[in-house]
Amino acid sequence: MNILVLVKQVPDSEALVQVKGEGSGVEVEDRYTLNFFDSLAVEEALQIKEQTGAGTVTVLSLGGQKAIEALRTAIAMGAAEAVLLEDPAFENGDEYATAKALAAAAKGMEWDMILCGKEAFDDSSGIVGPLLAEFLGIPLVTTVVKLDFISEEQAVVVEREIEGGKEVIKAPLPVLLSAQKGLNEPRVASVMGVMKAMQTEIKKLDLAAVGLSQSEVGKAGSKEEILRYHRPPERPPVTMIQGEATEVVRQVVALLKDEAKIL
Numbered sequence: 001m002n003i004l005v006l007v008k009q010v011p012d013s014e015a016l017v018q019v020k021g022e023g024s025g026v027e028v029e030d031r032y033t034l035n036f037f038d039s040l041a042v043e044e045a046l047q048i049k050e051q052t053g054a055g056t057v058t059v060l061s062l063g064g065q066k067a068i069e070a071l072r073t074a075i076a077m078g079a080a081e082a083v084l085l086e087d088p089a090f091e092n093g094d095e096y097a098t099a100k101a102l103a104a105a106a107k108g109m110e111w112d113m114i115l116c117g118k119e120a121f122d123d124s125s126g127i128v129g130p131l132l133a134e135f136l137g138i139p140l141v142t143t144v145v146k147l148d149f150i151s152e153e154q155a156v157v158v159e160r161e162i163e164g165g166k167e168v169i170k171a172p173l174p175v176l177l178s179a180q181k182g183l184n185e186p187r188v189a190s191v192m193g194v195m196k197a198m199q200t201e202i203k204k205l206d207l208a209a210v211g212l213s214q215s216e217v218g219k220a221g222s223k224e225e226i227l228r229y230h231r232p233p234e235r236p237p238v239t240m241i242q243g244e245a246t247e248v249v250r251q252v253v254a255l256l257k258d259e260a261k262i263l
């Protein structure tokens with residue numbers, strides 16, 4: 001079974017993210033990591049490969065130099081091959097343009113299943129996977145928390161969490177599945193894995209290699225335009241109350257009554 005896994009490099013949860021002056025964009029501190037949901041997708045692909053004992057796990061990302069770090073993290077975990085879609089034409093694209101380029105690349109590769117994260121921690125639209133499935137004309141199941149590959153039927157039986165219960169779905173290969181928290185515990189890369197990742201060649205595909213035109217990708221191929229970003233509202237000043245417990249409680253009650261007007 002050949003599995004293609006989509007991976008994206010996202011700002012670390014502790015990275016400082018600031019809205020630029022007029023809200024035209026955001027400035028992100030240079031601390032990036034592999035998107036958490038994508039690490040679940042990589043782990044699941046590796047487990048399926050280990051169970052079936054055959055096939056290849058390939059990781060694919062669209063991005064610049066930062067994406068290489070995500071690809072190397074996945075190789076360190078155990079993925080065999082890594083492909084980077086890199087071309088100035090791919091830049092400034094929305095989710096539609098991103099999925100279009102990923103689909104064009106996927107069409108030129110051999111896979112039976114595509115795994116991705118349920119969403120990327122930074123933009124969190126959660127639509128790159130569904131768009132990709134649509135472009136490829138294959139079944140899609142999102143937010144998967146359990147995955148069983150039925151070899152004899154060349155199908156998967158997956159579980160999704162829904163309000164108050166679980167949904168069990170069967171789908172034939174080829175299929176695209178998005179990973180939700182709970183699917184597995186991503187492994188920590190071994191030292192050997194990290195060394196292998198540093199030496200593995202990252203295959204690069206540009207616009208010509210995926211056979212798309214400039215008008216189909218990046219900003220030109222996008223359906224949406226980000227107008228502006230807004231800063232979260234300023235937090236009101238904090239009042240520290242110190243002293244004996246009874247006195248602190250008295251002051252808290254007074255503040256809730258007179259200032260917050262909750263009581």
Ligand SMILES: Cc1cc2nc3c(=O)[nH]c(=O)nc-3n(C[C@H](O)[C@H](O)[C@H](O)COP(=O)(O)OP(=O)(O)OC[C@H]3O[C@@H](n4cnc5c(N)ncnc54)[C@H](O)[C@@H]3O)c2cc1C
Pocket residue numbers: 006007008035037038060061062063091092093094095096098099102115116117118119120121122123124125126127128129222224225226
């Ligand atoms: C008008 C517009 C302009 C934009 N310009 C830029 C820009 O200049 N630079 C920029 O970084 N972002 C830009 N973005 C955001 C960019 O489109 C999204 O980051 C990207 O499309 C993925 O969307 P998401 O993060 O919401 O992914 P989601 O849909 O939340 O991701 C779901 C899953 O899809 C996979 N996936 C998502 N993105 C990729 C990827 N790039 N490669 C491989 N797998 C992926 C991952 O497995 C991920 O877990 C722009 C968005 C808009 C609307």
